[in-house]
Amino acid sequence: xxxxxxxxxxxxxxxxxxxxxxxxxxxxxxxxxxxxxxxxxxxxxxxxxxxxxxxxxxxxxxxxxxxxxxxxxxxxxxxxxxxxxxxxxxxxxxxxxxxxxxxxxxxxxxxxxxxxxxxxxxxxxxxxxxxxxxxxxxx
Amino acid sequence: xxxxxxxxxxxxxxxxxxxxxxxxxxxxxxxxxxxxxxxxxxxxxxxxxxxxxxxxxxxxxxxxxxxxxxxxxxxxxxxxxxxxxxxxxxxxxxxxxxxxxxxxxxxxxxxxxxxxxxxxxxxxxxxxxxxxxxxxxxxxxxxxxxxxxxxxxxxxxxxxxxxxxxxxxxxxxxxxxxxxxxxxxxxxxxxxxxxxxxxxxxxxxxxxxxxxxxxxxxxxxxxxxxxxxxxxxxxxxxxxxxxxxxxxxxxxxxxxxxxxxxxxxxxxxxxxxxxxxxxxxxxxx
Numbered sequence: 132x133x134x135x136x137x138x139x140x141x142x143x144x145x146x147x148x149x150x151x152x153x154x155x156x157x158x159x160x161x162x163x164x165x166x167x168x169x170x171x172x173x174x175x176x177x178x179x180x181x182x183x184x185x186x187x188x189x190x191x192x193x194x195x196x197x198x199x200x201x202x203x204x205x206x207x208x209x210x211x212x213x214x215x216x217x218x219x220x221x222x223x224x225x226x227x228x229x230x231x232x233x234x235x236x237x238x239x240x241x242x243x244x245x246x247x248x249x250x251x252x253x254x255x256x257x258x259x260x261x262x263x264x265x266x267x268x269x270x
Numbered sequence: 271x272x273x274x275x276x277x278x279x280x281x282x283x284x285x286x287x288x289x290x291x292x293x294x295x296x297x298x299x300x301x302x303x304x305x306x307x308x309x310x311x312x313x314x315x316x317x318x319x320x321x322x323x324x325x326x327x328x329x330x331x332x333x334x335x336x337x338x339x340x341x342x343x344x345x346x347x348x349x350x351x352x353x354x355x356x357x358x359x360x361x362x363x364x365x366x367x368x369x370x371x372x373x374x375x376x377x378x379x380x381x382x383x384x385x386x387x388x389x390x391x392x393x394x395x396x397x398x399x400x401x402x403x404x405x406x407x408x409x410x411x412x413x414x415x416x417x418x419x420x421x422x423x424x425x426x427x428x429x430x431x432x433x434x435x436x437x438x439x440x441x442x443x444x445x446x447x448x449x450x451x452x453x454x455x456x457x458x459x460x461x462x463x464x465x466x467x468x469x470x471x472x473x474x475x476x477x478x479x480x481x482x483x484x485x486x487x488x489x490x491x492x493x494x495x496x497x498x499x500x501x502x503x504x505x506x507x508x509x510x511x512x513x514x515x516x517x518x519x520x521x522x523x524x525x526x527x528x529x530x531x532x533x534x535x536x537x538x539x540x541x542x543x544x545x546x547x548x549x550x551x552x553x554x555x
Contacts (some may be wrong), residue, residue: 134484135473136422137403155425156427165523169408169409169412170412172314172410172412172415173314173412173415173416173418174311174312174313174314174415174419175314175357175415175418175419175422175438175471176311176312176419176438177416177419177422177423177426178309178311179426189309189346190309190311190473191309191310191311191475192311192313193311193313193468193472193475194313194526195313195317195321195465195528198317199523200300208355218532219510219512219528221510221512222514225524225526226515226517226524227461231519231522232311233448234522236522237522237523237524238521238522238523238524239524239525239526240359240523240524240525240526241526242525242526242527242528242529243526243528243529243530244464244468244530244532245526245528246471247299260317265278265419265437266311268314268317270320270408270411
């Protein structure tokens with residue numbers, strides 16, 4: 132009986148923790164969506180990852196040529212908490228918001244179709260949190 | 271490493287360890303995490319429909335999955351994958367400003383969403399806003415894509431990443447199907463042929479996204495068909511040249527100047543067209 136109670140408590144704790152993390156992601160996503168103005172169309176997905184300390188999340192994407200994209204990257208309760216860097220397939224750095232005060236969003240005019248990866252990391256002031264990335268393209 | 275080569279042996283029907291798929295996830299960097307394969311972005315099907323219209327392709331209702339078929343889908347697999355298919359169809363009819371068809375497809379999407387338990391994203395308020403904005407294509411596209419993002423978030427919150435992945439997969443297959451149909455009809459449409467060839471990496475990402483669910487028979491058949499298609503994409507030649515980007519910090523915009531060139535032969539295009547047709551038939555049937 133004691134074993135059942137312990138198992139149940141652990142399961143309940145895990146569910147509560149998981150729900151809390153998802154709730155955190157939701158409120159961050161709501162904040163992040165504000166950076167997507169009406170001229171941008173969402174790609175229909177919400178990318179999220181739970182990060183600890185210096186962990187990074189890697190997002191793999193294809194950006195079509197002759198298109199303009201907006202990337203919004205958010206964590207915590209305010210802008211500037213997520214550092215993101217875009218690499219091409221040869222690992223050349225194409226952009227990092229670290230050079231621009233961790234700007235929460237940036238636009239990218241893509242001339243030729245590009246396969247790339249986006250690495251996101253928490254700002255050093257956060258020890259853990261949900262990283263949310265949104266991708267939209269211009270109409 | 272390409273997905274097709276990484277999945278060597280997956281096409282067989284055996285149950286041995288050798289036949290099981292190998293999930294290829296970047297392991298070179300130990301501090302990088304991938305959660306549930308959710309970190310693979312698949313381009314929006316709406317972008318392809320925008321390109322089709324730009325190249326002068328005429329509206330063709332025949333290439334869409336009839337919204338009447340929405341009553342026929344009984345399994346969650348079929349409902350989810352066709353929610354993606356209908357989303358791509360809705361994007362297509364909206365871009366071509368076919369308002370009556372758009373309402374029919376929105377209802378098909380709503381039905382799939384209701385059946386899957388994601389009705390919150392396609393609720394009465396959205397349906398009303400859609401009808402109010404029927405004459406405004408740009409607003410409709412924003413509404414629909416935002417509703418899909420909301421349902422994606424809802425599914426991930428509820429740990430239903432499998433359903434989320436299928437919706438994305440259905441949309442991707444449908445938009446590739448549009449492209450192959452139009453490329454077949456108009457062989458000189460180089461932009462559309464190029465767009466087909468550009469799906470190589472997206473297909474790799476899609477397979478990685480679905481692979482965690484390979485044990486389920488419906489997924490297995492679908493993933494095997496996508497892997498088979500990836501073999502044809504593997505033959506497409508891609509050249510990439512890095513060119514330093516330029517940034518306009520004041521306007522928060524960076525221009526990516528790198529060059530890419532893709533070479534796809536007629537044989538490759540024909541093989542892809544044939545396989546996409548079969549995959550699409552199997553998911554909408």
